[in-house]
Amino acid sequence: MPKLVELFLSENDLNGTLPHSICNMQNLTALSLRSNHFSGELPHAWNSGSMISIVDAAQQSLWRLPAWIGGSGGSMLHMLQLRNNSFTGHIPQQLCNLGYLHILDLSHNNFSGKIPSEVGNLLGLKSLDLSHNHLSGHIPQSLASLTFLSHLNLSYSNLVGRIPSGNQLQTLTDSSIYIDNPSLCGFPLPTKCPGDDTFTATNSNEDGNDKLWFYVSIVLGFVIGFWGVCGTLIVKKSWRYTYFRFVDDIKDKVTLAIALKVAHLQRKFCHV
Numbered sequence: 001m002p003k004l005v006e007l008f009l010s011e012n013d014l015n016g017t018l019p020h021s022i023c024n025m026q027n028l029t030a031l032s033l034r035s036n037h038f039s040g041e042l043p044h045a046w047n048s049g050s051m052i053s054i055v056d057a058a059q060q061s062l063w064r065l066p067a068w069i070g071g072s073g074g075s076m077l078h079m080l081q082l083r084n085n086s087f088t089g090h091i092p093q094q095l096c097n098l099g100y101l102h103i104l105d106l107s108h109n110n111f112s113g114k115i116p117s118e119v120g121n122l123l124g125l126k127s128l129d130l131s132h133n134h135l136s137g138h139i140p141q142s143l144a145s146l147t148f149l150s151h152l153n154l155s156y157s158n159l160v161g162r163i164p165s166g167n168q169l170q171t172l173t174d175s176s177i178y179i180d181n182p183s184l185c186g187f188p189l190p191t192k193c194p195g196d197d198t199f200t201a202t203n204s205n206e207d208g209n210d211k212l213w214f215y216v217s218i219v220l221g222f223v224i225g226f227w228g229v230c231g232t233l234i235v236k237k238s239w240r241y242t243y244f245r246f247v248d249d250i251k252d253k254v255t256l257a258i259a260l261k262v263a264h265l266q267r268k269f270c271h272v
Helices: 021-022 093-097 117-121 141-145 166-172 196-235 239-270
Strands: 007-008 030-031 039-040 051-056 062-067 080-081 086-090 103-105 111-112 125-131 134-138 150-151 158-162 183-185
Touching: 117 141, 141 166, 158 239
Parallel strands: 007 030, 030 051, 039 086, 080 103, 086 111, 103 125, 111 134, 125 150, 134 158, 158 183
Antiparallel strands: 051 062
């Protein structure tokens, strides 16, 4: 069916793998796969000239876009939603070339392996849901570079290690994002990573030492300054006399200046 334009398959009981021949349907503009029983790995050889739209039948939303897996770097795909199937294998690295992607939902499948480190290339991504899979390994630090990311769900997998921090990830403080990953640790989970206690204690000791030296420096500065002046005046008699004469001269000059100013004001008011 080379002229087929729309194919809606969402929310059925279809099973089996996706035929690779679907990638040759040049005029295909709409494809819905949500909530079926499709299995196997995703095709990687979508024709770069085909137009694919992923449709969420429940929300009746249509996103018109170029080839989404293995397609050209100029793909305009905005939403890819394959949730609630039985897809297996690794998440294709080619997905990370979809620079216009806003929503990526691969949840409730059987994907395994690591989250591609190139996920940080999806700079326009606003929503990422990879929950309820069998993903493993560390969460890539490149996630922190997704400055528009407002929804993230990595729960119910086998991810390990410290949760990355920085940039937009600091604003995603809901611990449910990462729950049921027993080997994950760090903020916002209550589970601390190995070395966190030592790190905290070291920082506390350093802060305490800094404060102690700050106060010591203030006291030493006051003592040295005070005795540097007063001690010298006590020991050196000639300096003491000179100092007091200097103070008397300053006092006389100030008194004279005030008297002259008062006299000037009095004459001014008298003339008025």
